[in-house]
Amino acid sequence: MVIELQTDLLSAARRAHQRRDWRASYEAFELASRQAPLRTDDLDAFAFAAWRLGHIKESSRAAERVFAELTRTDPAAAAMKANELALAWLVRGDLNIGQGWMNRARRLLAGTDETAAHGYLTYLEAAVAAITHDVDGLRARVGAMRELSARLDVPAVTALSLIAAGVEAILQARTAEGYALFDEAILPLVADQVPIEWAGDIYCMVLHHCHKLADLPRMRTWTQSMEQWCGLSGSVPYGGVCDVHRLQVRAATDDYRGLEDRLSRASRALEEVNSWAAAEGYYQLGEVRRLRGDFDGAATAFEQARTLGMDPQPGAALLACRRGDRQGAWTAIRVALAGRDRLTRVRLLRAAVEISLSRDALDEAERYCAELEADAAAFQTPGFRGWAAHARGAVLVRAQQFGRALEALQVALTEYRTQQSRYETAEVYEWMALAHRGLGHADAAAADAATADAIYAQLGVEPAGICGAPSPGGLTRREREVLTLIAAGATNRQVAQQLHLSEKTVSRHLANIYAKAGVSSRTAAVAWARDNAVLP
The missing domain is CATH 1.10.10.10 (Winged helix-like DNA-binding domain superfamily/Winged helix DNA-binding domain)
Known part of the structure; x- marks a missing residue:
């Protein structure tokens, strides 16, 4: 009777797994496991379904048991399982454990004929190099992956090779080339030729770098693509990642009052699933709260991002500046800038200009602004061009070169409209009001200030003002x-x-x-x- 019951449950579980009904598959496998231990292939399917539903710890325990059994019966399959476990731990933000599983895969693959498992392992090595800013290591892995994918002709390995090459190109400011590689990598995903967990990582890699490049038009396109994929894959963890990226995009245009609770829920749900995405969500939550004037709430969110391994800059430095702690803001932004790669520095430079201006350090602001302009010219994304023109306009206003300031600020407006970046647009109008006032154009200044205030009201945020400027009564x-x-x-x-x-x-x-x-x-x-x- 027990054997018949388990047989029926296993048949139901396998059928559900085949049609990607992860909940039915998980529940049937779980009931079957109470009758007798699952076979290795069924245990693997159970781990797969558990992960899709967000039962991460249970999935990892089952996958580790699968690995232990495969090492005795099928070392090649064990190596691939070690790759999958390495990816799961890297996504959860634990580089040490992730690299430990990579070492196991490397040991099992040593001296064996070249297979797809070698390609997956090389991709993981490239991902670690990108995370740790090892530019030379990333370049070497990209070259190795290119050769491997040509020899193996495995669509998934080819897609991962293209993603690694795209990341390397972007970090070297070859943005157009990187985008082209990303676009090509999506083709095997659309054809359902890439396993779900690796396809999800591809989307995360692309969206993370689009966000770093402040390229909201591309991020919107890729977010829509990932949302469609999330719906088809039925993956709860990646559904949560979709939520965070969607909210990052909507922070440019939506009423912030509706974003706060959604960001908090999405970030909290991802803490044990994908710490990178959770940290990005908490950072965005901190920015929303900072701009709404909830400084204590912003500090709490930034600390949550820091706990998950993300340095919450430049938001934390700008928060200090808004609170009037100019020295603390200046120290924080200088520490953040030290030793960062060129792409990461761009977002920090924008804040460095603002904080320098708050300290009346115009020479320092000019130096950061010039570096930002050079990077915007190199990376050529609308967000970076908007930031550079915005910073240049602000520096010129403070230097009382009001006519030239208006020219730069008009360029910033054009780029921000392309981005649909409403908060930054309002900030530009505030600087334009100061420039028009400096030229004696009172009506134009009043119109600019009113436009800024209308945008702030629509977004439900505090007017920006000048960072660190004293306010009546504090x-x-x-x-x-x-x-x-x-x-x-x-x-x-x-x-x-x-x-x-x-x-x-x-x-x-x-x-x-x-x-x-x-x-x-x-x-x-x-x-x-x-x-x-x-x-x-």
Whole structure:
């Protein structure tokens, strides 16, 4: 009776696995395993289904048992299983354990005829080289993969070879070549010729580098492609990764009030599944909170990203600057810039210009701005070109070269429209308002400021202002707006309606105002504001 029951369960599990119904497959295999130990191939399928459903630890334990059994019966298959386990640990952010499994695969493959397993292992070596910024090691692995893929003629190995070559090209500022390689690599994925876990890693690699390049048009295209693939593959872990990348893209255009909770949930769900994606999600959450004026919440999110292995820069440095800690911001950004590869430095340079300007260090700002312009010319992405023109415009405004500043800022606007980067667009309008005011064009300055404020209101964020600039009473611009309406007799609900905020956000702003003013009531806060000339 027990044997018949297990046989029926195994038949159901295998059929479900064949049609990619991972939940039915997992549940049937799990019930069958209670009757008697699973065969190696069934245990492998069970591990596969468990991973698709996000049961990462259970999947890893089962896969390790499969590896142990294969080492006795099929060393070549054991080597491939070691590659898969290495990938799983690398994705979870543990380089040491990942490389330990790579060593096992390497030992099993030593002296054997060349197979696809050699190609997968070489790809993992290339991925580790990219993660650890070993440019020479990455170049060597790319060359080896190119030769391997030509000899083996295995579509999956060819796709992985193209991805590794694309990453190497991008890191060397050969952006167009890198994009072309990425586009070619997608073809075997579309043809379903790449195993799911490796296909998912390809998408993650591409989206990660598109994000680093600040190329939102390409990131939107690739995110849509990954979303379609996630739907077809039925993979819960990669579905979570899709969510994070989707929200990164939407941070350019969407109302931030709706993004905060979604980013928090997506990041938390990925912590034990894909620490790289989880860290990126927490970093984006920190940026959303920083721009909304929730400085304590931003600091918490940045620390969560740091715990998962990501240095939360430049967000943490810009947060310090917004809090008025210019020295701390300057130290943080200089430490972050030290020893970074050229591509990673670009995002930091943009913040370095802003922080230098907050310190009135114009020569320092000019030096960082010139480096940013050179990198934008080399990498040639719309995001980098927008950042460079934005930085140049800001430096020129501070140098009181207002006419030239407006020319640069117009270039930034054009690039940001291509990107659909609304927050950066609002920042540019603020700098244009300063430039027009410097030229004596009061009406144009007022129009620019109003445009910036309208965008900020639509996004539900704090107006940017000048990083580190002193504010009356230490209040942010949004806190002053809230207090002004409170002084006029508005209720929290009325304030929320007029400023397009939630009542919860208004309450948080009031709590911040009370803390800064050292008071505990609305009446006392209004009296403090009038005594300290905080209200307009």
